Amino acid sequence: MAVNAEATGKTYPPFEYEVGKEKxxxxxxxxxxxxxxxxxxxxxxxxxxxxITAPPMxxxxxxxxxxxxxxxxxxxGINFAMMVHGSQEFEWSEPVCSGDVISTVTSVKDISExxxxxxxxxxxxxxxxxxxxxVRGTWTNIVRGVS
Amino acid sequence: xxxxxxxxxxxxxxxxxxxxxxxxxxxxxxxDFAKQVGLPSNILHGLYTMAQVARANVNAAGGDPRSLxxxxxxxxxxxxxxxxxxxxxxxxxxxxxxxxxxxxAEQGGNRIIRNAEAELETS
Numbered sequence: 001m002a003v004n005a006e007a008t009g010k011t012y013p014p015f016e017y018e019v020g021k022e023k024x025x026x027x028x029x030x031x032x033x034x035x036x037x038x039x040x041x042x043x044x045x046x047x048x049x050x051x052i053t054a055p056p057m058x059x060x061x062x063x064x065x066x067x068x069x070x071x072x073x074x075x076x077g078i079n080f081a082m083m084v085h086g087s088q089e090f091e092w093s094e095p096v097c098s099g100d101v102i103s104t105v106t107s108v109k110d111i112s113e114x115x116x117x118x119x120x121x122x123x124x125x126x127x128x129x130x131x132x133x134x135v136r137g138t139w140t141n142i143v144r145g146v147s
Numbered sequence: 148x149x150x151x152x153x154x155x156x157x158x159x160x161x162x163x164x165x166x167x168x169x170x171x172x173x174x175x176x177x178x179d180f181a182k183q184v185g186l187p188s189n190i191l192h193g194l195y196t197m198a199q200v201a202r203a204n205v206n207a208a209g210g211d212p213r214s215l216x217x218x219x220x221x222x223x224x225x226x227x228x229x230x231x232x233x234x235x236x237x238x239x240x241x242x243x244x245x246x247x248x249x250x251x252a253e254q255g256g257n258r259i260i261r262n263a264e265a266e267l268e269t270s
């Protein structure tokens with residue numbers, strides 16, 4: 001089974017996520033953060049944020065609703081039994097704070113094959129309610145045994 | 148600048164991270180399922196480990212998350228709960244108020260994240 005690269009360039013509809021302080025708290029607690037800017041409104045504002053801010057890797061929380069339909073798209077055709085998350089990149093710009101409405105669009109950036117492995121590269125671009133980009137993610141999934 | 152962070156995810160950490168992130172893949176939270184698919188035990192979420200790499204770099208830059216501009220990682224091997232993770236990194240390039248830090252995460256001598264590159268604003 002060779003990889004089918006036809007879905008390259010496909011873009012999915014935007015997914016909106018409203019950021020809340022309790023979700024930030026839950027996430028920050030799970031990943032071991034203790035900086036009060038993630039928990040305490042006054043501390044966040046004193047540090048120059050509009051409201052309680054999210055740790056950088058909270059990007060996975062608001063991107064997931066946009067990314068998952070692309071990952072599971074039958075036209076992309078990933079064999080999940082053989083898939084591993086190969087690499088990940090995020091580029092951050094404007095900080096994300098409680099109360100923000102983040103819109104994320106996912107696209108299939110590249111599908112290729114090398115040494116019997118399929119490489120599926122997705123890009124997510126997230127913008128806030130002002131239209132300002134907050135993060136850009138590149139997600140590479142590797143599927144073994146494609147040829 | 149020196150990047151170093153040690154953390155031991157407890158037995159139930161993968162469950163808390165699953166709830167926080169929305170990733171309930173049973174290989175992370177169900178020991179029996181993980182064994183059925185040939186893993187030694189349930190494994191950590193790669194993006195949890197990446198969050199430790201992010202945290203280590205932000206801490207090294209003084210604790211302000213706005214200093215982290217970019218982070219790329221390669222996932223290798225598998226991370227497990229109840230074993231200490233060590234994140235280490237050193238400055239590879241420096242200039243124009245930014246540094247590039249080469250970082251890795253290992254657990255019991257096994258590299259679980261390698262070739263990680265963090266770009267930090269230092270000014």
